[in-house]
Structure formats: structure tokens, C-alpha cells
Amino acid sequence: MPKTVDFSNKPFHFIGIGGIGMSALAYILAKRQFRVSGSDTRTTHITQSLQAVGAHIFKQQCAANLEFFQSRNAPACEDVAAKRVSTSLNPKALTEISQSSPTISVADPCLGLPQVICSTAINPLNSEYQAAKKLGCPIFHRSDLLAALIEDYYSIAVAGTHGKTTTSSLIGYLLWQAGCDPTMIIGGEVDAIGGNARLGNGPLLVAEADESDGSLVKLSAEIGVVTNIELDHPDHYQKLEEVVEIFQTFAKRCKNLVGCIDCETVRTQLKPNISYSLRR
Structure with missing residues (x-):
């Protein structure tokens, strides 16, 4: 399992995105123009609000969900990159860079498998979780993502x-x-x-x-x-x-x-x- 969450070049996929803790994290990432997808077995006002800010919501948990950002339905890479020039850097870095360096370099946001986010509620035998492991996706606990945002x-x-x-x-x-x-x-x-x-x-x-x-x-x-x-x-x-x-x-x-x-x-x-x- 990787040690750090990547805020430069990988999309995020949440297994159980409709949970109260998971949805808050997904919302922040989507608003920062990261590519966000997630699965939940129920449609709620929370999943609908995530869709409204650009998250792609799956209504079932299966391996095919993880292929979304490699499909033709995914947002174009150049469109994502254009939106994320300012949001790919953390707020601390933006404050410091604005005072010292006029040049911002952003990594290609279209490389790699999605980073998969899970909570303790997700059973290790969950089919989507097992598919993520098999594909070699970086897998993080919800708390790892929160810790990374707190550092940000x-x-x-x-x-x-x-x-x-x-x-x-x-x-x-x-x-x-x-x-x-x-x-x-x-x-x-x-x-x-x-x-x-x-x-x-x-x-x-x-x-x-x-x-x-x-x-x-x-x-x-x-x-x-x-x-x-x-x-x-x-x-x-x-x-x-x-x-x-x-x-x-x-x-x-x-x-x-x-x-x-x-x-x-x-x-x-x-x-x-x-x-x-x-x-x-």
C-alpha cells in the first residue's frame, strides 16, 4: 500500500462514497477539480450533491467502475488540466509560491490507475475492493486522505x-x-x-x-x-x-x-x- 496520497496526477475513486465521512472528502476533491468517482448502493441527496459538483456516481459495486477514467466517457485530459492549474497545489504552497515564484508546473493529470478510498465499513471481501487490489490501484483508508488534506x-x-x-x-x-x-x-x-x-x-x-x-x-x-x-x-x-x-x-x-x-x-x-x- 502506498504511503502518500497523490494530489498531482491521479483520479480518486470512493467505495461507499455516500457515507457522511467519505462524501465530505469526495466533495472537497471534486470542488478542487480533481477527477472523482465513487460507488454507493443507494441514491441520496448526498450522492446527488456530489454529482452536481462533477463526481461520477455508480449505483453498484463492481470491477468495471474502476475503468471509468480510462474510458471515452471520462473528461478530456486537457480540460481537466486547464481547470486544475491552481487547485493541484496545496493552499500552503499557493501562498508561498505567490510570494516567491511566478512559475507553476502541474504534472499530467491523466496518468495511472485511480486512487481508491475506503472506510472501515468496507469489507475486505467486497468485490470492488478486491478488483482494486487485483488491478494494483493505490488503496487508502479514508483517514489517510483526511490526513493528507490536513497536511495540505x-x-x-x-x-x-x-x-x-x-x-x-x-x-x-x-x-x-x-x-x-x-x-x-x-x-x-x-x-x-x-x-x-x-x-x-x-x-x-x-x-x-x-x-x-x-x-x-x-x-x-x-x-x-x-x-x-x-x-x-x-x-x-x-x-x-x-x-x-x-x-x-x-x-x-x-x-x-x-x-x-x-x-x-x-x-x-x-x-x-x-x-x-x-x-x-
């Missing part, structure tokens, strides 16, 4: 057993109203942005960070936020100490940690350098 921006990652969606929505909305124009990846639908994701023009990203499967340890943000820590997701964790260890790793990987000290576990086990409280 000046990011705020919001974690915690409870309150992640509310807190990440509030932070993103406040930054938006303050004129920072952030990108937002939320684990729920937010009326103010009309969905679960928003592509901004600024260098900031606010992302909800999920600990349910342990993949939180992959994320490295400029600012990490932890709302609280409790024993949850018994399918993955057997005791609180295991959950704490995941959050401690996340905390170490963030440049700054903001924590709610109303939670004793956050206060004593993470010791955030910036704290907040609703009680003190």
Missing part, C-alpha cells in the same frame, strides 16, 4: 468522544464569518454551509477528527482540539486506557493542543497548552 492546509482538527460535529461546525462558521474563508470537513450536515463540507479560498481547514477506529493517530494539525474523552466504540476499544493512548498520540502530533478541562481525563492525561471550560 493550516489545519484545525477537532476530536473528542462527544461534540466533534458541533465544535468543528462552530469553529468553521466563526472563521468563515470573520472573513477567513476556511475549508470545512464535518461529520454531519450543517445548515449554514448546506451540507457536510465546504471548499474555501483561504489556507485554513477545519476538520472533524474521528477516533472510532483508532485512525486519529494519523492526523497532524496545526491546532488540535479535544472536547472530552470517554470509553466508547466497544467494537474497537476494551478499556479507557486504550482510548486515552490514541488521544495522547494525536496530541503529540499537533503543534498546539486545545482541550476542555471540564473533562478530568483531558485535564490530567493530555494537559493541553490551551484550555477552555464552561464551568470554571
Whole structure:
């Protein structure tokens, strides 16, 4: 399995694109003019919104889906390249390049098999997943893509057993109203942005960070936020100490940690350098 997500020359294909976490990532990529496709067994308002921004949605999971961008139905390479000159570089790089170098070089976006994105919900025996392995497609967990996007921006990652969606929505909305124009990846639908994701023009990203499967340890943000820590997701964790260890790793990987000290576990086990409280 490859170690890094390629933001220069490969399309993205999501197995289970209609999931709340997967769809937010697919939306951001499609809005950044990457070639996006995905499969889901149900048509919903979420898959329809993805289609509206250019994603190609398959209604069944089969090997043929992975051939889409090698077919005559795929968008022309020169059209994709023309759209993606500014979006193929990360927001950090665009800020730095605008100050230092007038030349931007973009790799050919038409080479290679699609990068396949899966979530923990996808069974390894899934026929589409097996086809991707057989074809030699780069395969990434949803959290790998989120981690790459977090690296791509000046990011705020919001974690915690409870309150992640509310807190990440509030932070993103406040930054938006303050004129920072952030990108937002939320684990729920937010009326103010009309969905679960928003592509901004600024260098900031606010992302909800999920600990349910342990993949939180992959994320490295400029600012990490932890709302609280409790024993949850018994399918993955057997005791609180295991959950704490995941959050401690996340905390170490963030440049700054903001924590709610109303939670004793956050206060004593993470010791955030910036704290907040609703009680003190």
C-alpha cells in the first residue's frame, strides 16, 4: 500500500462514497477539480450533491467502475488540466509560491490507475475492493486522505468522544464569518454551509477528527482540539486506557493542543497548552 496520497496526477475513486465521512472528502476533491468517482448502493441527496459538483456516481459495486477514467466517457485530459492549474497545489504552497515564484508546473493529470478510498465499513471481501487490489490501484483508508488534506492546509482538527460535529461546525462558521474563508470537513450536515463540507479560498481547514477506529493517530494539525474523552466504540476499544493512548498520540502530533478541562481525563492525561471550560 502506498504511503502518500497523490494530489498531482491521479483520479480518486470512493467505495461507499455516500457515507457522511467519505462524501465530505469526495466533495472537497471534486470542488478542487480533481477527477472523482465513487460507488454507493443507494441514491441520496448526498450522492446527488456530489454529482452536481462533477463526481461520477455508480449505483453498484463492481470491477468495471474502476475503468471509468480510462474510458471515452471520462473528461478530456486537457480540460481537466486547464481547470486544475491552481487547485493541484496545496493552499500552503499557493501562498508561498505567490510570494516567491511566478512559475507553476502541474504534472499530467491523466496518468495511472485511480486512487481508491475506503472506510472501515468496507469489507475486505467486497468485490470492488478486491478488483482494486487485483488491478494494483493505490488503496487508502479514508483517514489517510483526511490526513493528507490536513497536511495540505493550516489545519484545525477537532476530536473528542462527544461534540466533534458541533465544535468543528462552530469553529468553521466563526472563521468563515470573520472573513477567513476556511475549508470545512464535518461529520454531519450543517445548515449554514448546506451540507457536510465546504471548499474555501483561504489556507485554513477545519476538520472533524474521528477516533472510532483508532485512525486519529494519523492526523497532524496545526491546532488540535479535544472536547472530552470517554470509553466508547466497544467494537474497537476494551478499556479507557486504550482510548486515552490514541488521544495522547494525536496530541503529540499537533503543534498546539486545545482541550476542555471540564473533562478530568483531558485535564490530567493530555494537559493541553490551551484550555477552555464552561464551568470554571
